[in-house]
Amino acid sequence: xxxxxxxxxxxxxxxxxxxxxxxxxxxxxxxxxxxxxxxxxxxxxxxxxxxxxxxxxxxxxxxxxxxxxxxxxxxxxxxxxxxxxxxxxxxxxxxxxxxxxxxxxxxxxxxxxxxxxxxxxxxxxxxxxxxxxxxxxxxxxxxxxxxxxxxxxxxxxxxxxxxxxxxxxxxxxxxxxxxxxxxxxxxxxxx
Numbered sequence: 001x002x003x004x005x006x007x008x009x010x011x012x013x014x015x016x017x018x019x020x021x022x023x024x025x026x027x028x029x030x031x032x033x034x035x036x037x038x039x040x041x042x043x044x045x046x047x048x049x050x051x052x053x054x055x056x057x058x059x060x061x062x063x064x065x066x067x068x069x070x071x072x073x074x075x076x077x078x079x080x081x082x083x084x085x086x087x088x089x090x091x092x093x094x095x096x097x098x099x100x101x102x103x104x105x106x107x108x109x110x111x112x113x114x115x116x117x118x119x120x121x122x123x124x125x126x127x128x129x130x131x132x133x134x135x136x137x138x139x140x141x142x143x144x145x146x147x148x149x150x151x152x153x154x155x156x157x158x159x160x161x162x163x164x165x166x167x168x169x170x171x172x173x174x175x176x177x178x179x180x181x182x183x184x185x186x187x188x189x190x191x
Contacts, residue, residue: 033175033187037090040147041186044163045081045154045173048109049074050102054125061122064101074102075109077171082110084191085152093149096141098122098156106171107154121155124162135162142176142183 037043052068060066070078085092096118097107103123107115120137124130138159145151161167164185166174173189 030187030189033173033189034088034090036175036177036186037085037150038088039177040093040145040150042142042145042151042176042178042183043153043173043189044160044168044176045106045152046157046160046168046170047074047098047100047103047106047154048077048081048171050170055100059126061099067101070102070105074170075105078106078109081106081171081173081191082112085110091149092152093147094145095152095154096121097154098159100156103154103156107152110154111152115154118153121153121159123156123158125156125158131158131162134159138163139183143178143181145178 033041048070050068050070055068056066058066092111092114095107095111095114095116097103097115098121099117099119100123103121104115104117118141120134120141122134124134138155142151142153157168160174163183164174164176166185166188168174168188169190171190173191175186175189176183177186178184
């Protein structure tokens with residue numbers, strides 16, 4: 001009988017193909033991540049629950065009816081993200097999101113009236129040729145962040161994985177801080 005290959009081994013084998021390190025560095029606990037946000041860190045959130053994967057054929061940016069969107073559980077999750085930031089007293093200086101409807105809706109439900117589309121965080125799931133340019137643009141934008149407050153970004157798994165080597169769940173955040181010209185993963189949070 002053949003033994004199944006562990007998921008971690010599969011991901012480690014694929015990481016070099018995507019240009020990421022073979023294994024993600026272990027991350028400290030969530031409390032350290034919340035502390036980094038209180039000090040003006042960066043929260044990269046995968047959009048809230050949107051059932052399925054990728055987008056349907058014929059998807060058009062700007063037309064939510066052609067995209068995979070949040071369901072009721074996803075909308076509740078997005079509201080919970082914002083509520084947790086408020087409950088913890090995290091001051092959010094800016095809210096950016098991919099232009100995909102599920103990312104914009106996540107940001108808008110978490111922080112009403114504050115979401116602004118930022119192309120650097122647009123998905124490249126269906127356009128892998130854009131990965132390097134989008135990842136570089138996102139990194140530049142985050143390295144330029146100097147507050148005040150934390151930067152909140154709603155984006156996609158592929159974008160977060162390209163930037164951090166972490167594969168986040170829907171509605172999960174990866175918290176970063178600047179260290180000179182580097183972005184350092186502080187931890188992961190799931191409000």
